Amino acid sequence: MKNNEKRDLYQEVTDKVIAAIEKGTSPWQKPWRSAGTHPGGIFPSNALTTKNYSGMNVLLLWLSAEEQGFQSNIWLTFRQALTLGGSVRKGETSTLAVIYKPFKVRAEDKEGNPLFDAEGKPLMVERSMLKANPLFNVAQCDGLPERFSETVEVITEEEKASVDADICNQVTAMWQASGVSVNFVRQDQAFYSASKDRIVMPTAEQFFTEADYWSTLLHEMVHSTGHATRMNREGITALSRRFGDPVYSFEELVAEMGSAFLCAQLGVLGHVNHESYIEHWLKIMKEDKRALFRACRQAREASEYLLNLTVSDSAKAA
Numbered sequence: 001m002k003n004n005e006k007r008d009l010y011q012e013v014t015d016k017v018i019a020a021i022e023k024g025t026s027p028w029q030k031p032w033r034s035a036g037t038h039p040g041g042i043f044p045s046n047a048l049t050t051k052n053y054s055g056m057n058v059l060l061l062w063l064s065a066e067e068q069g070f071q072s073n074i075w076l077t078f079r080q081a082l083t084l085g086g087s088v089r090k091g092e093t094s095t096l097a098v099i100y101k102p103f104k105v106r107a108e109d110k111e112g113n114p115l116f117d118a119e120g121k122p123l124m125v126e127r128s129m130l131k132a133n134p135l136f137n138v139a140q141c142d143g144l145p146e147r148f149s150e151t152v153e154v155i156t157e158e159e160k161a162s163v164d165a166d167i168c169n170q171v172t173a174m175w176q177a178s179g180v181s182v183n184f185v186r187q188d189q190a191f192y193s194a195s196k197d198r199i200v201m202p203t204a205e206q207f208f209t210e211a212d213y214w215s216t217l218l219h220e221m222v223h224s225t226g227h228a229t230r231m232n233r234e235g236i237t238a239l240s241r242r243f244g245d246p247v248y249s250f251e252e253l254v255a256e257m258g259s260a261f262l263c264a265q266l267g268v269l270g271h272v273n274h275e276s277y278i279e280h281w282l283k284i285m286k287e288d289k290r291a292l293f294r295a296c297r298q299a300r301e302a303s304e305y306l307l308n309l310t311v312s313d314s315a316k317a318a
């Protein structure tokens with residue numbers, strides 16, 4: 001890229017995800033299907049601040065770890081490696097992550113005229129700019145503190161398939177706090193009905209694993225956050241919702257990513273099979289380079305909404 005050419009990060013990120021999906025890797029599914037856990041947990045985190053990355057960066061870092069075979073989900077910048085007493089190994093390539101840089105511009109009316117407040121001062125509005133934030137995995141560094149070279153703990157297939165009782169209780173408390181009803185019926189579909197504000201699930205014994213059962217319930221719970229009384233999301237409130245419809249397909253992408261975030265947060269290692277939507281998701285992303293970012297934002301908001309329900313519930317009880 002020439003120095004005077006402006007990077008189109010929206011297109012770069014979207015192209016990366018499209019390429020991965022077309023190769024058979026969905027960045028919101030794969031990370032916890034591997035043979036072991038990652039030092040630092042399932043969510044990508046920063047080595048220096050210990051904070052988890054969020055939104056689009058979760059997908060980008062999960063995808064990079066999967067493609068390059070990194071056993072750690074801990075990341076840092078070139079300078080942060082130096083701060084920690086180490087360095088990025090010569091010849092290593094960074095992973096694209098992004099950050100939003102806020103800035104203010106003068107407010108204007110529809111005709112482009114500047115707007116002023118009651119005191120005659122120019123009105124300002126906040127905007128944000130997407131910037132590249134190159135990251136390296138700790139596996140690409142030398143000389144870092146010993147804690148970053150922990151041995152990966154292997155998880156057996158039996159452990160992947162099961163769900164701890166505390167996690168089951170947490171998910172149950174979450175859907176009870178949400179107000180959505182859940183019916184368990186011996187049939188072949190899991191779905192959310194917006195008109196009845198109800199989730200319909202197959203019975204537990206119909207799932208291959210306990211983890212798949214709980215991850216499917218979380219997927220439908222993300223759909224339920226779109227109800228008009230909650231987050232009022234178009235993919236749920238739209239009158240016409242048919243398979244293949246762009247609004248319907250976009251909502252499924254939100255639920256797919258939202259449930260992935262919830263599974264990672266809670267430690268549910270299950271899988272929801274929505275491969276029939278892949279062509280529709282690819283079409284959406286190829287036609288709109290910002291669609292993936294919108295879906296990711298809505299997925300993050302939905303997962304945070306559900307997680308905060310139990311936190312709020314506990315606060316009330318206290």
